[in-house]
Amino acid sequence: MPVKLTEVARQAGVSLATASRVLNGSSRTPAADIADRVRAAAEELGYIANAQAQALARSTTGLVGLVVHDIADPYFSAIARGVQQAALESRHQVLLAGTDLEGDAGSPGGAELAAVSAFISYRTDAIILAASRLLNEDPRLIKALSQYIGNGGRVVTLGPSSIPEAHVVNIANHDGAAELVGALLDRGLSRFVILAGPHERNTARVRVEGFLAGLSQAACEPLAVINGAFSSQGGYDSTLEYLESLDTESASLLTSDGDSPLCFLAANDVMALGAMTALRSRKLRIPEDAQVAGFDDIPTLRDHFPGLTTYSLPLEEIGKIAAQLALTPSTKQPAELTGSVVLRESAGGQVINP
Structure with a gap:
């Protein structure tokens, strides 16, 4: 009660x-x-102030809260578009909050907790957490959302979390990563560096596990696994970190005719784009000297050359399903949402001259 x-x-x-x-x-x-x-x-x-429990029991506020990591990231903007489409169909408006600028005196997860607390005070009918969940959730966030759910609110996460009774949209992060590696191996690639993103983020960690599983199937091991920020800057920095770790002899293998090109496997597309920028800064050609693959198939990839090989997810559909789970109690929990490998010029696809 x-x-x-x-x-x-x-x-x-x-x-x-x-x-x-x-x-x-x-x-x-x-x-x-x-x-x-x-x-x-x-x-x-x-x-919970403002009588949230009574409002949910008697009527609806017509609001749904959506928490993303970076509003400017095309991955989150595509998901937000899907959420908005489904919300409008349910006569709801979306309140959006980003967590890339941390608050609460630098406390981990402080910005997300602040966003969730605000949504609860506004008596939103549901809260969707689109940002990748943490390996160890903030106990304050779990407490706040558990009380919110206990008072009649609905919470949806993208990927599993430790938030009790939250609804989950399962995404083929592991199997998709393994499938992408398999497609690249079939194209003759055999040397990989994994740009892993932050280990504490479930999405990044599970995708890396998928990369490793795909390589293991071919008795192959990565040359390196480098953790960094889940962003373009993170991909850039991680790529330079690897390149700077090479001695002169190892660096020459990047362009050696005797080996397959080195392929940088990034845990998401924006990291992959950062990796491409880093490679160009060292006068390396893509895909001739080094190749790059990402994950997600964000909408803005059409503006980049060479085209990025990636695992394509139905991002807007993911957002729509999350909103339907949040706002329509009768919605059936979907099975794992899958995508498909898209081979473009950056790795495995045909090279097209600009």
Whole structure:
């Protein structure tokens, strides 16, 4: 049962009117020690301000909260578009928050927690977490969302999480990565460097596990696995880190006629694009001297040359399914959403002169 304001007042040892003034933003505020006591009681009991539980029980606010990592990332913008399409069909509006600029005094996950807390205070009918989940979730986030779900809210994550009772959109990150490696091996590539992204992010880690599984099937091991930021800058930095680790003899193998080209496998497309920029900065040609493959097939790839080989996911469809799970309780939990390998000029595909 939702926690009532009367319970908070009783726990704090104050009147119902006093508790209401503290938690509902009244201009008539009690003494600081009394206000602190009321807020502590509310947090301990899991009380949610603005009567979110009653609003969800009697009606709908017509709002859904969407949390992404980087609003400027085409991966998230494509998913957001799908969420918006499905939300409009359900007569909902989307509130969007990005977490790439961390808050809460630098605390890990502080920006995401702040976004979720804001969505809860706005009494959104559902919250969709599109950013990759962490290996170890912030316990404060789990607590806030568990209370929100207990009060009738719905939470959807892209990929598994440790948030109890959250609905999950499962994506073929592992199998898709293995399939991509298999396609590249079939094209004769045999030397790979994995640009792994951050190990603590489930999406990056699972994709890397898929890359490794695909290589293992061919009794092949990567030359290196380099962790970095899940961004274009991360791909750029990780690629330069590998190139700078090579001695003169090893560096010459990048363009040796006796070996297959070295292929940089990136955990997402934006990292792959950063890797291509890094290779060009060292006067290396793509795909002649080195090759690159990514994951996602973000919409902006059409603007890049050479075209990026990748594992293509139905990003807008993923967003639509997430919104349907969030806003339509009768929606059936889908099986794993799969994509397909797309071979372009950066690795495995036909080279097209500009």
